[in-house]
Amino acid sequence: MKSNKDFSDTLLDWNRSSNYRQMPWKGEKDPYLVWLSEIILQQTRVEQGLPYFERFKKTYPTVRKLADAPEDDVMRLWQGLGYYSRARNLHATAKHIAYELKGKFPSIYHDIVKLKGIGPYTAAAIASFVFGERQAVVDGNVIRVLSRVYGIAEPFDTTDGRKQFNELAQKLISADYPGEYNQSIMDFGAQICVPAKPKCGECPFADRCVAYKDNRQDELPVRAKRIIKKERFFYYLVLKNDKEIIISKRGAGDIWQGLYELPMIESAKPIRKNLKKTVSDHLGVACEILNYSNIYTQQLTHQTIQSVFIFVDGIDFQQTNINGAIRVPLKKLHTFGFPKVVHLFLSEISLL
Numbered sequence: 001m002k003s004n005k006d007f008s009d010t011l012l013d014w015n016r017s018s019n020y021r022q023m024p025w026k027g028e029k030d031p032y033l034v035w036l037s038e039i040i041l042q043q044t045r046v047e048q049g050l051p052y053f054e055r056f057k058k059t060y061p062t063v064r065k066l067a068d069a070p071e072d073d074v075m076r077l078w079q080g081l082g083y084y085s086r087a088r089n090l091h092a093t094a095k096h097i098a099y100e101l102k103g104k105f106p107s108i109y110h111d112i113v114k115l116k117g118i119g120p121y122t123a124a125a126i127a128s129f130v131f132g133e134r135q136a137v138v139d140g141n142v143i144r145v146l147s148r149v150y151g152i153a154e155p156f157d158t159t160d161g162r163k164q165f166n167e168l169a170q171k172l173i174s175a176d177y178p179g180e181y182n183q184s185i186m187d188f189g190a191q192i193c194v195p196a197k198p199k200c201g202e203c204p205f206a207d208r209c210v211a212y213k214d215n216r217q218d219e220l221p222v223r224a225k226r227i228i229k230k231e232r233f234f235y236y237l238v239l240k241n242d243k244e245i246i247i248s249k250r251g252a253g254d255i256w257q258g259l260y261e262l263p264m265i266e267s268a269k270p271i272r273k274n275l276k277k278t279v280s281d282h283l284g285v286a287c288e289i290l291n292y293s294n295i296y297t298q299q300l301t302h303q304t305i306q307s308v309f310i311f312v313d314g315i316d317f318q319q320t321n322i323n324g325a326i327r328v329p330l331k332k333l334h335t336f337g338f339p340k341v342v343h344l345f346l347s348e349i350s351l352l
């Protein structure tokens with residue numbers, strides 16, 4: 001194995017000679033905008049995140065503008081990106097920076113990582129890109145590259161494994177160009193050392209890569225735990241007349257907090273019988289089911305959501321009083337933020 005210096009030099013050479021796409025946040029020195037881009041890009045493909053970054057930057061060009069925005073507006077702009085706690089934390093931290101830190105973004109890793117919603121990865125990205133601090137980013141891309149080049153078979157999702165990858169990453173990062181190094185290894189993992197079918201034929205580490213030499217690219221990196229997905233069944237009630245519809249806001253402690261949805265019955269199993277009775281019991285009045293949609297399936301990291309939308313009739317719309325629900329004019333519906341699946345359904349029935 002060649003030296004650590006070779007690793008960072010090779011990576012920087014690759015970066016300087018590659019034609020990787022320029023992105024609006026690359027080279028950015030405003031910590032607010034770097035933070036914004038990093039939060040948007042977590043768990044999100046660049047192609048999907050890019051228009052969101054542009055919209056946020058235009059709507060809230062400064063941390064103060066974001067801090068002063070109503071939460072519903074922030075959530076609506078975030079709609080469709082998923083992992084909505086990111087948006088809530090972004091907003092809460094913007095307020096903290098704008099009011100308590102008097103608009104001054106912390107400038108060292110140690111302080112940045114204390115901000116709500118900013119983990120070690122994002123803090124290292126901001127500290128290195130903006131402030132030139134030698135702090136290595138460690139995300140899925142970095143772990144994949146390091147485990148393959150160095151043949152590390154330690155599971156990365158254990159305490160020991162995480163420690164090992166963090167230490168190696170910190171040892172390898174360039175002292176002179178930490179920001180460029182971090183950007184490069186992330187780009188390299190996204191472009192060359194990709195999860196399936198890495199492009200070893202065009203890789204500058206092929207002469208020393210353990211995975212390539214031993215043909216173990218598919219085995220590395222190693223994950224210890226299998227992700228077991230919980231299945232959830234959401235039955236949404238479409239309660240509307242010609243002018244209004246009933247919606248409700250999702251509360252704390254679950255997915256999609258702060259977004260709006262239709263009144264919903266959650267069931268641990270699919271409801272195959274007595275749907276009318278279940279809905280009537282839930283609403284507290286006898287009602288009719290006019291129709292229902294196909295099943296919409298949404299995969300989240302730890303859960304699979306199956307949603308069905310039920311068109312309900314036979315209730316006194318004006319008198320309906322479902323806990324926490326509000327009646328809104330159909331023409332105002334677009335001003336609320338909805339989870340993807342609800343937004344899709346409402347668009348399909350031409351309400352959005």
Ligand code: SF4
Binds near residue numbers: 149205217
């Ligand atoms: S040789 Fe292949 S597996 Fe090894 S670092 Fe390069 S792309 Fe990844």
